[in-house]
Amino acid sequence: MQLTGPFRVTGPDGQDWTPKSxxxxxxxxxxxxxxxxxxxxxxxxxxxxxxxxxxxxxxxxxxxxxxxxxxxxxxxxxxxxxxxxxxxxxxxxxxxxxxxxxxxxxxxxxxxxxxxxxxxxxxxxxxxxxxxxxxxxVLADQFESRWKVVLTLDEQGAHPPLLQNFADMISRALREQGELELTENANDNSQDRLVTVTIGMVGGSEGTASVRLVANDPRLNRQIWARTLPVSVDTQDEHQNLALLGMAFQLQSELTRYLAQSRNLLGTDACPPLVLGAAIPRIFSFQPDELNQAALMLSDAMDSRNAAQFLGWQAQIAVINLIEQFTDAPEACVESGKMLAAKAIEMDPMNSVVLSTAANAQVLLERGNAAAGADLAKMAVQVNPANPLAWWAFANVAIYAGRTEDALRSARVASRLAARTPLQFWCEFQLGLAAFKAGDIATAKQALETSACLAPQFRPPRRYLLAIYADLKEHDKAVHVMAELKKLEPEFTLDRFVNDPLYPVSLVRQKKLLTWDRYQDLG
Structure with missing residues (x-):
């Protein structure tokens, strides 16, 4: 096979066997x-x-x-x-x-x-x-190293302890991403791609200041992302701590998105791709073909450095396949998901993403067995409180355990941390479920509507909105969301929604809102 010049395939005797296609x-x-x-x-x-x-x-x-x-x-x-x-x-x-x-x-x-x-x-x-x-x-998928991130602490301003604590928080969040490597060498001249993150303090009036976070791509001389957050220097209340945690997660999300798209930017198509940046949107599409593609991507790109996270996300795929009834072999799907979760925990028990996905798998593959994932979800929050997925998992456990106030409180934290990130729709959905479980229908309705608005192809919030609109006798909205479901789910029918015990609206079923008289006017 000749690769330079016109492509040619020749046999031992010189005969041309080049395919025409x-x-x-x-x-x-x-x-x-x-x-x-x-x-x-x-x-x-x-x-x-x-x-x-x-x-x-x-x-x-x-x-x-x-x-x-x-x-x-x-x-x-x-x-x-x-x-x-x-x-x-x-x-x-x-x-x-x-x-x-x-x-x-x-x-x-x-x-x-x-x-x-x-x-x-x-x-x-x-x-x-x-x-x-x-x-x-070396092709992108053959890279032996990861993207490198340099954290720089600008201590010219006052209050370096606050900055140092924040830097530690960011380091933990970035290390957990699985495909990034933190380094202290800002002058790294290797072939690896490098981004810098500078953490500084901007002075304000007495007792106040602002934390400023800036991410740059020095090779392209490009600012990736920046944000300034006012803080109180003398007191550390829960609201401020949550804001700082959210800022750390937003940085991680922005870096992942930028680096995942980097091969489309000038001169960067040789850099190692971030598989999670491409796979996670496919996972949360809730489309069977996209889920299969995500599973293949995670399997193909797995190595010793990211195996635990990739296994955890594959366990999450098994959960979705089971709940959405995408599998013809539910028992095998359950066993596979539980095995993937167990292997992920065995490989990295101190990663909050691994703990979160494993907790979800343990709870949901066991059809709502809250005890199965309770310890994992609790540990995920302790390991990295800046990870909204950890709070999502903790809320999920609390929902199925009947601890409605804990579920609602944890879901609110997840929603705040994920604000302005690609995971916002997912956390708003969980907030909607927790509020629905707690009987706070106004909050549930608002959160589910936000989730549906942010993710037009995302079916789960629309299912619960159908039940809420029908119960509130908001006929036009119920008809509209039912039409959306029919487009997104070709097999959707009101009969299946009301009568199929496996249709994924278990909390609606618990509230006894699946009686035919509530929906018969919707046609």
Whole structure:
């Protein structure tokens, strides 16, 4: 296989076996440039069919493999495929890159052009380093290191103890992210990408000041995010502590979002990707294809540094698959989710994200067994009180344990910490559930409406809003939200909503609001 100049596949006798299909050529090139000539099916799908959902991408890959086998004819044995991987037989294939280090043979994959944006990004990146195998760059998914973050404490102002405590809080939040590496070397000149975070104090009137937090990308000379928070120097009340905790989580969220998008910024497509930044939105989409894609992403990118978090998020996927009835094998789903949660805890029992996802799995996979996850949720809050997912898990335990006031209080904390972050819709939903359980319908309604507004494709809050609107006899709103549910859930019917004991509105069922007379006028 010749990769420099026009792509060519030739047999031992010099006969041309190059597939006519550009997709088939691209598929072979992706395999030929891979470690051990092997890639997972999900990775290949992400490069050649990135704009398709999982089901269509999988079908397209199978069709391309079939066409490729036909094109290879008597040499079909060079291509090997299992349910998980596709590879080239290294005993039967010789991959040629411009071995003399010159450009006489032409550029890498000369003339090859596919419409898929992910393949174009990969091709552009590879061409920048083409010339000889020794000079080929390391692909983003093969990076041995993570993004690095430098925390700088500006102590020119007064009250360094307050700043130091805040810096410790931020360090804990960033370390838990799993794909970032904290360093003290702001002058790091390695190939690793670097961002800086400066924590300072801005003076104010007597007894007051403001904490200022600034994140920068020094290589691009770009400010990523900044925020200033007024604080009381002499007293540390609960409101101020929550505001500082929320500021720490907002920084983590903004860094994750920026770094996850960094390959689309000037000159940064070579940096290691943040898998969680791409996987978590897919998880919270509550769409089966997106959940499957997220699970594959987490599985493919797992290594010893992020394994605990990735296993925890896979346990969360098992929870969603069970509750949303996306699985045809619920018992196997339960066992798999519990196993993933247990392995995550075993690998990192002091990470609040791991503890939170494991707590949710223990409670919800056991169909509301609050005792199963109570200790994990409590420990998650203690380990990192700046993590809204920890408070979410604690509220979840309290809801199922019947401790309504604890649930409502914890859900309010989660909502405040997650404000102005991508997790706000998720925490507003939990606040809505806790308030609904506590009988505070006004708060429940407002929180669920906010969650639904922030996430137009998110079904769970709309289910509870349907029950609330019907109970309050707000007919037009009930009809509207029911129409939204029908679009989001093709199998949705009022009969299923009212009569299916497995339909995921257990708290509505507990409140005995699922009587047909409440909904019969909705049509």
């Amino acid at each position: 550009r997709k088939a050529q691209a598929l072979l090139a992706l395999l030929a440039t891979s470690p051990n000539l092997l890639r997972t099916r999900s990775w290949l799908q992400s490069k050649l069919w990135s704009q398709s959902d999982t089901a269509h991408a999988g079908a397209s890959l199978r069709q391309s493999l079939s066409a490729l086998r036909r094109a290879l004819g008597e040499h079909v044995r060079v291509l090997e495929a299992s349910r998980q991987d596709v590879s080239l037989n290294s005993d039967l294939v010789c991959v040629l890159w411009d071995e003399e280090g010159s450009h006489k043979a032409g550029e890498f994959l000369e003339g090859m052009d596919l419409a898929d944006p992910e393949f174009r990004n990969w091709l552009q990146f590879m061409r920048r380093g083409s010339g000889s195998p020794a000079l080929m760059p």
